[in-house]
Amino acid sequence: MVDDKIAWQAMENRDRSFDGKFVTGVLSTGIYCRPSCAARHPKRENVRFFAKPEQAEAAGLRACLRCLPNDVARDEGAVKLVIDAIRMAETAPKLNELAELTGYSPTHLQRIFKRDTGLSPAGYARALRSERVEDALAGGASVTEAIYDAGYGSASQFYEERKMGQRTGMNPNIWSNGGEGVTVHWATVETYLGTMLVAATEKGVCCLSFNEGET
Known part of the structure; x- marks a missing residue:
């Protein structure tokens, strides 16, 4: 069941x-859209909400060509497939390789x-490598050990190309000390992949994770 009041607010x-x-069905135009569709909002009396695209189509509506609401599940699957591919690869796959894997351009x-x-x-992929460095540092590894265990070819590659101090919000030595003396701000955001936690210091993002809770 779709709560009309919540659905209308989400659409607005x-x-x-x-x-x-x-999905949002617009009876006056005969189309249905994603809640996030960028098209101009219809009048409330012309709107009906459906739990699934199939229900909207059964009511005689067709998918919006602008937001492609019937592609949501496919998009979600493609994103998850790419995340898995990046996590399993020893070196970051190229964009065209990932595109071929998903069937998208x-x-x-x-x-x-x-x-x-x-x-x-x-x-x-860069954030994942930084995350692996952070995990190694938290586990007591030295900075050098953490860098190589994360898959970097050299310490210079790590410091010059990844710019750890800017990408993770704190220098590796500070991270290995538990971030003592550093103020970290955080928030959670709902995404297709579940709840995403983002944490940052004044220097930048220091944590990005999914479905791990707030503690």
Whole structure:
């Protein structure tokens, strides 16, 4: 069941976190959209909400060609497939390789991946390597050990190309000391992939994780 009041508010706010949870049927135009569709909002009396695209189509509505509401599940699957591919790879896959894996064009894959995670595939791969460095430091490894265990070819590659102090919000030595003396701000955001936690210092993002709770 779709709560009409909540659904209408989500549609008015173009809230992406509700994409895939219901679709908005516009009876005056005969189309249905994602809640986040950028098209001009219809009058309330012309709107009906459906839990699934199939229900909207059974009511005689057709999918919006602008927001493609019937592609939400496919987009979500593609993003998850890319995340798995990046996590399992020893070196970050190229965008065209990931696009071929999902069946999307590189441009479209880049767009939906950034829309759902806030990062490009390349940015996600960099964040993952930084995360592995952080985990190693938290486990008591030395900075050098953490860098090589995360998959960097050299310490210079890590410091010059990844710019750890800017990308993770604190220098590795400070991270290994538990971030003592550093103020960290955090927030949670609902995404297709579940709850995403983002934490940052005044220097930048220091943590990005999914479905791990707030503690």
